[in-house]
Amino acid sequence: MxxxxxxxxxxxxxxxxxxxxxxxxxxxxxxxxxxxxxxxxxxxxxxxxxxxxLGGLRELDYIRDEGDHVEIGAMTRSRAVETSPLVATALPLLPAALRHVGHVTIRNRGTLGGSVAHADPAAEAPSVLRALDAEIIATGPGGRRTIAAADFFQGFLFSALEPDEILTAIRIPRQPAGTVVAVEEFARRHGDFALVAVLGAARLDPSGEIAEVRLSVAGAANTPLRADAAERLLTGQAPTPDVIAAAATAVAEATDPAADIHAPAEYRRHLAAVLTRRCLHRLFAHAERSAA
Ligand code: FAD
Incomplete structure (x- = not known):
């Protein structure tokens, strides 16, 4: 066409x-x-x-260390974010998630700002922003404003951006040292959008209990979903199989998936539980190895 x-x-x-x-x-x-x-x-x-x-606006193509957070210009290509040494160190969840976006050729052209402005609930970058409590900077006729990721994603392909605003940058708080990350997705073919993806970041304290955990889910509601009930359930606990199973159930209960030609809603809910379990098992296996 x-x-x-x-x-x-x-x-x-x-x-x-x-x-x-x-x-x-x-x-x-x-x-x-x-x-x-x-x-x-x-x-x-x-x-x-x-x-x-916006292709000529070089001023929107940057990745900057701002101390307690990293600021990324909207026109920074996804591949540049994925391969940035600063992002790898400060925001390890972001490259781990971007590796699942389409194919390298798509990530070479697609921008981080474009992916966020597009607000596809199945996309990986919006879910990272939800998990890490990022902020989105928009510039319009009235100047700049900052929008929390929790308020930015409002529906399917629908965000808080006004029609005369441009998403100019994304600010993401630095992940604490000792954080491990895992991304578990199910897609029908390599390079396809995930049917469901679960993204996680966690730290164990020296006694082996979960000091901090962040979980988000893509493809399981009409916006990227922050799994805060599961996070509360996990925090302060030892990561036993029972605790992980309870968290997976809490994630599935928080989902509100739509049925479409790719999968029924119930299947996506089931996937959310399975992928959460896998994600948490991987996270805590990493965490125990890095603490040893
Ligand atoms: P564009 O396509 O240029 O724009 C997308 C939308 O955002 C438009 O409405 C545009 O007006 C608006 N917009 C863009 N930038 C701004 C801005 N700065 N301010 C305001 N509005 C703006 N994505 C995934 O997350 N996961 C996948 O698995 C995945 N698979 C893909 C597979 C294929 C075959 C293809 C073609 C794409 C896939 N994508 C996937 C989408 C890809 O990541 C896109 O690059 C991304 O969604 C949009 O980024 P873009 O820079 O290309 O934006």
Missing amino acids: KPAPFGHVRASTLDQAVETLVAEDGDAKVLAGGQSLVPLLAMRLAQPTTLVD
């Missing part, structure tokens, strides 16, 4: 990009890596009058 006709503005400054969005009054769309938007245009599921192309 071919897209409907549209105009193309290659923005040379952020101000110009915002001004174009304001002038088009909700009918324009931002183009980042095009890996989600171009298929939508081709299928005519999106028919903007104008594309505001």
